[in-house]
Amino acid sequence: MPKAAKDNLAMEFSLRMGDNCLILGQQVAAWCGHAPVLEEDIALANTALDLIGQTKFWLGLAAELEGEGRSADDLAFLRDVRAFRNGLLVEQPNGDFGQTLMRQFLFDAWHYLVLTALLSSTEKRIAEIAEKAVKEVTYHLERSSDLVIRLGDGSAESHARMQTALDDLWRFTGELMTPDSVDEALAEIGVAPDLGRIEKQWAEHVRAVLQEATLTIPEGAYMQQGGKAGLHSEAFGHLLADMQFLQRAYPGATW
């Protein structure tokens, strides 16, 4: 494959990874000061910090591969809805704390497996980012798995809330593991993993945790698609409006 074509694919991949981290980090950070207990304020801030840090690496690489002089900040703050490549799962609203935790868990399980596979990516810069990120995400997954188990198998109310969260969010998980032409081409040249393999490992981990949590995976949900192609939910534009406000209101200013 010619270098330009490979770079283009790697850029698209970095955007997807970066946008997932950015949008999830953005949402998790909104909990600061509003969590159910002080220790959770601190833990969520940690997760958000890790994700924003990873965003800088991924969007930095995407900007570099694009080679048009844009920065990671330009990509984060000056793209519109249709140019974002994150999965639908991470843009789902915070909801109650159960929704936030379930979203985190379903994403962490995927994130961890993808990053682990990326350690042997043929694109060195991608492998390097994965190496830094996987340490943080290992902990994210440990934490979210543990909390899903405790709350699922906790009180009647916590069980009900976690089950509702799972029912609501399940339909956004399939997209992460359904390859499009970009994913297929990336897997072929060894830049990114085969998503079919990720799906098997993901299902194994998620099923085990949900079983221990006494939660039931919803049957027959239609798996929504669109995030990778820039087809997002109605709330997404509002999320961007909040996030991009200063860069949009004061074009060209530095901060």
Next chain:
Amino acid sequence: MYAQQVKSTGARVKSLEEMDAQERAFQERIDAGIKIEPKDWMPEGYRKTLIRQISQHAHSEIVGQLPEGNWITSAPTLDRKAILIAKVQDEAGHGLYLYCAAETLGVSRDQMTKDLLSGKAKYSSIFNYPTLTWADIGAIGWLVDGAAIMNQVPLQRCSFGPYSRAMIRVCKEESFHQRQGYDIMMKLCDGTVEQKEMAQDALNRWWWPSLMMFGPSDNDSVHSAQSMAWKIKQDSNDELRQKFVDQTVPQADYLGLKPPDPDIKWNEARGAYDFGEVDWEEFFRVVKGGGPCNKERLAARNKAWDDGAWFRDGLMAYAATRDARKVAAE
């Protein structure tokens, strides 16, 4: 970031001769600069004053997350967002170890939380002002954290060991906070006309509330003498306020900004800046609940606590069943 309205016992300070043997030994330890630790004997007034001061300080950290947290989702760059998250997280961390320090005096975190949420306990009034623009995040770091450091540096030498040690750690982080705030202000003042206006406007709004952080004027602050004898407090409110003005006016000059006080003038004879009188009516009004955001701040904390009840209960229920299962298995 600190406790601004601490009432101590209100009683006149006893002389060593008036004290019984236990109290005298206690005071002599303090006078000798030896730290008091949680298991040591202490007068009830000392314990109560410290519980009130440390818990107010902790509450201030907790409520203090809210005005700055307001800008986390709208921070202008990825770096600024990360720095702000880290800063707000530090505040939650300060709250946590201050609650722990207060717990060593025999009050539970649940009780302190209850007192905050009911409005019984106070927190620093500065957090009852709103953050309207990004420059407010700079001004808070620069002025509010600056004033907090001024208050907290002497507290590192406080006679109560756990509080003193907590303050040593808190002060390190606060000085990073102040620098990041000043850095935001520098960027704004080097930026566009609109950005510089934003910076000046933030200084205009945060200047007086920052001066109020040091508490009432010494003339009206009747409870300080005992706290000073116990080395809970080391400098008077007015001394600290003066120090803050002397430090901050040149920093504003450097930014090309002007504090909103026409009476600020260098006084050669005193070797300090003269400055105008704080609006004490506003100060007491905001302390009593009449600030722009008192209601919103408490409502936000109550909502977080109430909405989180099922989460806390769920974790407790899990722990209880797990323990029961363990017992059954044994």
